[in-house]
């Protein structure tokens with residue numbers, strides 16, 4: 001039987017911190033799922049970078065790529081399957097590698113590749 005965590009968190013173990021190489025963990029914040037570096041701790045963590053990413057935001061960005069290329073969005077199982085890795089530098093600076101495309105989604109301050 002799956003734990004509740006694995007049922008609801010779509011991107012567990014796929015989101016990597018560009019600062020320390022750690023995995024992001026998911027947690028609920030006011031009813032919304034967010035991801036944070038698992039090594040981040042304001043006082044004594046080994047990562048000093050606090051980046052909080054909303055799961056829904058990532059879903060929207062990924063679906064934008066699939067809408068452009070395939071003309072449809074992904075369902076939850078597909079979303080879980082097709083994301084290879086998400087590498088995060090800042091809240092608005094990250095890249096997403098997908099199983100279906102050679103080109104990553106690039107999200108940054110002055111360049112976007114959907």
Ligand SMILES: [Zn+2]
Nearest residue numbers: 017020037047
């Ligand atoms: Zn980190």
